Amino acid sequence: MRLLAISADEPHDSRLFKMMMRIWFPLLSDGDLAVSRVYAGETSDVNALPGVTIIDRSGRIVFRQVASAKDDRISTADLLAAIDRTLGTHGPDVTNRGFAAIERAQIRLDAGGGIVTSGHTSGTGVASLAGLFPIDRYLLVGPRVGFEPRDAPLDAELELIARLPIWHDAGAIELAADGGYSIFDDRGPTAAARAGLWFAVSPTWSVQLDGGASWHEHGTVGAFATLGLARLFRIH
Amino acid sequence: MRLAMLALVSGCVTGLRVTTAASVADGSQAPAFALPDQNGHTVALADELAHGPVVLVFYRGYW
Numbered sequence: 371m372r373l374l375a376i377s378a379d380e381p382h383d384s385r386l387f388k389m390m391m392r393i394w395f396p397l398l399s400d401g402d403l404a405v406s407r408v409y410a411g412e413t414s415d416v417n418a419l420p421g422v423t424i425i426d427r428s429g430r431i432v433f434r435q436v437a438s439a440k441d442d443r444i445s446t447a448d449l450l451a452a453i454d455r456t457l458g459t460h461g462p463d464v465t466n467r468g469f470a471a472i473e474r475a476q477i478r479l480d481a482g483g484g485i486v487t488s489g490h491t492s493g494t495g496v497a498s499l500a501g502l503f504p505i506d507r508y509l510l511v512g513p514r515v516g517f518e519p520r521d522a523p524l525d526a527e528l529e530l531i532a533r534l535p536i537w538h539d540a541g542a543i544e545l546a547a548d549g550g551y552s553i554f555d556d557r558g559p560t561a562a563a564r565a566g567l568w569f570a571v572s573p574t575w576s577v578q579l580d581g582g583a584s585w586h587e588h589g590t591v592g593a594f595a596t597l598g599l600a601r602l603f604r605i606h
Numbered sequence: 607m608r609l610a611m612l613a614l615v616s617g618c619v620t621g622l623r624v625t626t627a628a629s630v631a632d633g634s635q636a637p638a639f640a641l642p643d644q645n646g647h648t649v650a651l652a653d654e655l656a657h658g659p660v661v662l663v664f665y666r667g668y669w
Contacts, residue, residue, distance in 0.1 A: 372654045376641065377667040384644035387668035398641040398649055405639045410664040412626040419624060423662040425636045429655050434632055438624075449661075457659050473658075 371459065371470075376400050376409075378417060410436055422449055424456050432456040471539050476502045476510070476600040480580065484594025486521050494520045496594045500529060503605070508533055514548060516562075521590040524554035527562070542568045546582070558587035568600075576600045636660075 373395040379387065384397035400406050406418035413419055421436035422444055433456045435444045444452070453459055459470075481497040500514035509532060516525040527550025533542040548562040564582030571577055577599055584592045630637060640650040654660045 371658050372660045373663065374649065374654065374660060375663040375665055377665050379667040381642050381644050381646050383668055388644050390668075396643040396649055398643055400641055405637075405641060406664050407626050408629050408637050409662060411624050411628045414623040414625050417666050418664045419628070420666055421628070421664045423630070423636070423664075425651075425655065425660045425662065427655060427659050429636050429652075431630055431632055431634055431636050434628070434630070436628060453661060459659075 371453075371457070374398055376406060376418070378403055378406070409434075422452075424453060426457060471507045471533075471535060471542075472504050473604050474504060475603045475605045476500075476576070477603070478502060478578065478598050478600040480578070480596040480598030482580075482594055482596030484592050486518070486590045486592035488521060488590040492520065494518055494592070496592075496596060498596070502529070502531065502600075507535060507539075514550075516584075518584075518592070521588070521592075522552045522554070522557060522560065522584075522586050525552045525560050525586075526550050527560065533568070540570050544568050544578070544580075546580075548584075552586055552588065560584065560586045570602065574602050576602055 375393070375395060376398045377384070378401055379397070379399055380401065381399050384399060387393070388397050400418070403412055403416070403418055406412065409423050410421035411419035419436055420443065421434065423431055424433035426432045433452045435452075437443055478500045479497075480500075481495070483493065483495050485491055486494050496516065496518045498514050498516040500512055502510040502512040504510055509530065511528070511530050514527045514529045516527060517523065518525070527548040529546055529548045531544050531546040533544045535542050544566045546564040546566070550560055552558055552560045562582055562584040564580045566578050566580030568576055568578040577597070579597055581595045582593070584594065636651060638651055640648050643649050651660065
């Protein structure tokens, strides 16, 4: 979802207006009103008729509103409702200065501790690095590389995360399943399962808290808890 | 965000006549355009649509 505001202002004036009003979306300059005339109309003082046009991702116009008098203006609430109705979005996705879950790829770094057992039980540290991509709002998939110094120094896994969004997509309850291979010293297949909480702390950073269990074919079973940080990237 | 949008969509047109009516209609394909943004960088509708839906707000400028 992109919002573009268009006026006859010169770029310099738009830049000033953008700073003063702390506007985050681009202000485009349609100096000769060529675009405004087509989409909204022109008035007798050679300016654009105020209006709003919603265009779906196929390029089709799905909603138009054009002012015809001083009081004929669309309210912000009505505009957001029109966006939701015509594009199937949800208010917070539109107003959020960040981006929707389906648009987020993540690079996650997690670290923590746990126990591993293979005959005897001992404590250990764990860390992992993952790249995750959204399949839809509820599923993430991607590679994860795990480090556990005692019994699995390097695991390469594919991870699938089912996520239940909470707090208007600013958070999620996650369940993850991993399968892969413990490649260092050729220690064989490995699998893991995790459950956790994920929170976006800004449009581009999130934190996550996870607990889970892992299994290695070469004979160890472990349980671990991790705290992680993720960088979020817009991919659509 | 909401204040900024309200400020933009609430332009006053009291006492003005419409000299040219819009030529697009609901359901039609959005005419292509490319305009400079506040930094002078060209923004093309087609490029924006490649990222998803687009909302255009026409306002009467900053004065």
